[in-house]
Amino acid sequence: MIKRRDFLKTAALSSAALVIPNINIAQPQTDSKYLLNNSFLRINGIVTADGNPLKNVVVSDGETVVITDENGNYELITKNRFVFISIPSGYKIPQNETGTALFYKEIDRKKRISFYPFELEKSGDDTSHSFIVFADPQTLDAQDMVRFKTETIPDLKLTIKDENLKNVFGVSNGDIVFDNLKLYPDYQERVKESGIPFFQVLGNHDVDKKAKTDETSVNVFEDYFGPAYYSFNRGNIHYVVLDDIFWFGGYMGYLNQKMLDWLKNDLAFVEKGETVVIFSHIPPYTTQALRNGDKKENDRLRIVNKELLYDLLRDYKSYLICGHTHESQYLQDDSIDVHVCGAVCGAWWTSDICIDGTPNGYSIYTVNGVSISWKYKSTRKPINHQLRVYKPLSELNKTDEIIANVWCYDKNWKIEWFEDDVLKGEMENRIDFDPLSKSLYDDKDKLTRHKWISPVKNDHMFFAKPSKTAKTITVKVTDRWGNIFKESIDL
Incomplete structure (x- = not known):
C-alpha cells in the first residue's frame, strides 16, 4: 500500500483542487461577520509541529483544497469564513478551551489579516x-x-x-x-x-x-x-x-x-x-x-x-x-x-x-x-447490556411468545434461544414495536412532556414460543465479532 504522505505528493501534482485562480483581490463590501460576499482574500500560513514545518498537510476553506509544501507553507484565495486543516494522523487533536476540537481559524476580513498558522503536537502511533x-x-x-x-x-x-x-x-x-x-x-x-x-x-x-x-x-x-x-x-x-x-x-x-x-x-x-x-x-x-x-x-x-x-x-x-x-x-x-x-x-x-x-x-x-x-x-447500564427480554403473558407482553429487543442487531448477528438449557434454534425476526416503548409512549396521558412522541416499529425484534412446561428461557446473542450476550427469565 502506498504510504499516505507519498500518495499526497502524487495527488498534489495531479489534482485540479490545487489550482489557485489568477484573479484580482477585491476590497470587502461589508463588515458583517456573517455575510459571504464576492470579495476574495489571498491568505497563507504555515503548519508546524513542535516548531518544525509539516509538509503534505491538507488545508481548505471549504472549497479549495491544497497541501502544504516542503516548508509547511500553504496559500489559497478565499471568500469564505474559515480556513481549516485536515488534522493528519499521528498528531493530537487541538482543543478550544471549551474542549471542542480546534482545527480551524476564522478569517478576519475587517482587519484583512492574511496569515493563519497552525501548530500541531505529535501524539505517536494512533493506528x-x-x-x-x-x-x-x-x-x-x-x-x-x-x-x-x-x-x-x-x-x-x-x-x-x-x-x-x-x-x-x-x-x-x-x-x-x-x-x-x-x-x-x-x-x-x-x-x-x-x-x-x-x-x-x-x-x-x-x-x-x-x-x-x-x-x-x-x-x-x-x-x-x-x-x-x-x-x-x-x-x-x-x-x-x-x-x-x-x-x-x-x-x-x-x-x-x-x-x-x-x-x-x-x-x-x-x-x-x-x-x-x-x-x-x-x-x-x-x-x-x-x-x-x-x-x-x-x-x-x-x-x-x-x-x-x-x-x-x-x-x-x-x-x-x-x-x-x-x-x-x-x-x-x-x-x-x-x-x-x-x-x-x-x-x-x-x-x-x-x-x-x-x-x-x-x-x-x-x-x-x-x-x-x-x-x-x-447509559447507567453495564457494557454487556445488549438486549432486553420480555416474559410471555406479562404486564408488558400479553402474548404467549418470548420477545427480545436486540438494538445493535444486523444481518451478521445470530439470535438463539434456550428452553431449560436446551437449544431450540434461532428466534424469528419480525418488524414490530418494543413492548416497553409502546407502554411508555402510546398513552399520551402518561407523557408529561412532549405529548407528540410515539413508539415506532423496528426491525430488531425477535420472537419464540416456549412450551407450556418451560421453566427458564435464555436468549443468546452472538454479534458479528463473536461476542456473546445472554439474558434469562424465569416463567
Whole structure:
C-alpha cells in the first residue's frame, strides 16, 4: 500500500483542487461577520509541529483544497469564513478551551489579516484508536442539561476508564440542542468534563430557526464550533463531517453542490481503497417508510440526493454514521455501511429509552488498522447490556411468545434461544414495536412532556414460543465479532 504522505505528493501534482485562480483581490463590501460576499482574500500560513514545518498537510476553506509544501507553507484565495486543516494522523487533536476540537481559524476580513498558522503536537502511533458517537443529546432546557451532565457525561468517563479506551475522541452527531442555541455554552462545559476532544455535526435542531436561507442558518453553530463540514485523520482512517441539513424555514436531508465539490477535492488526497468514515446527522437511508407501510419516503428522514455522495465513495470502504431518528438501525445501502445510532436523550429525555426501545446511550467504535468494531453503551447500564427480554403473558407482553429487543442487531448477528438449557434454534425476526416503548409512549396521558412522541416499529425484534412446561428461557446473542450476550427469565 502506498504510504499516505507519498500518495499526497502524487495527488498534489495531479489534482485540479490545487489550482489557485489568477484573479484580482477585491476590497470587502461589508463588515458583517456573517455575510459571504464576492470579495476574495489571498491568505497563507504555515503548519508546524513542535516548531518544525509539516509538509503534505491538507488545508481548505471549504472549497479549495491544497497541501502544504516542503516548508509547511500553504496559500489559497478565499471568500469564505474559515480556513481549516485536515488534522493528519499521528498528531493530537487541538482543543478550544471549551474542549471542542480546534482545527480551524476564522478569517478576519475587517482587519484583512492574511496569515493563519497552525501548530500541531505529535501524539505517536494512533493506528489503534477509539471514538464515541453522541447521537442527539438534544437538550431543550436546564432540566435536560442536568440529565446530560449527571447521567451521560459521568457514564462516558467511567466507560473510557473501564474499557481502557486509548487515543479516543468524541463526535456529537447533530441535534446537540433542541432549538435552544443559548445552551451551546452549557454543552461545551459538559464535553470539556469528558476529558476528550469533541467534534460537532450540525443537526436540524442546531440551526438558527430565524434564518431566511440555508447559508445563514449555520452562523450561530459556526460561532461556537467552526465550519459545518470538514475532515480529519486518525491512523489509517479518513474521517469526514458533513452538513446534510438543508434549511428553508423547514428542512430536508440534502447535500449542496459546494460541499460535494469540496468533498471530491478532499478525497483526491485519500488513496483509493482506504477507509472513509462519514458523520452526518440525517441518515442517507433507513427502512422506516417500509416498516410503517408508507408509500413515500419522508424527505426529512433521508438524504434526498444520497446518490451523489455514494458516487464519490465508490472507490473507498465507507461507513456513514448518523443519528436523527431516535432509534437504532445497522444496514447496508448500495454496499455502504449505514449506522443509525440510538439517541443520548432517548425519547427527548422523557424516559430512559428511545422510541424503538433502544436505551438512552451512545456508541463506542474501536479501530485497529482498517478494522472497525462497534457496540452500543446504554447509559447507567453495564457494557454487556445488549438486549432486553420480555416474559410471555406479562404486564408488558400479553402474548404467549418470548420477545427480545436486540438494538445493535444486523444481518451478521445470530439470535438463539434456550428452553431449560436446551437449544431450540434461532428466534424469528419480525418488524414490530418494543413492548416497553409502546407502554411508555402510546398513552399520551402518561407523557408529561412532549405529548407528540410515539413508539415506532423496528426491525430488531425477535420472537419464540416456549412450551407450556418451560421453566427458564435464555436468549443468546452472538454479534458479528463473536461476542456473546445472554439474558434469562424465569416463567
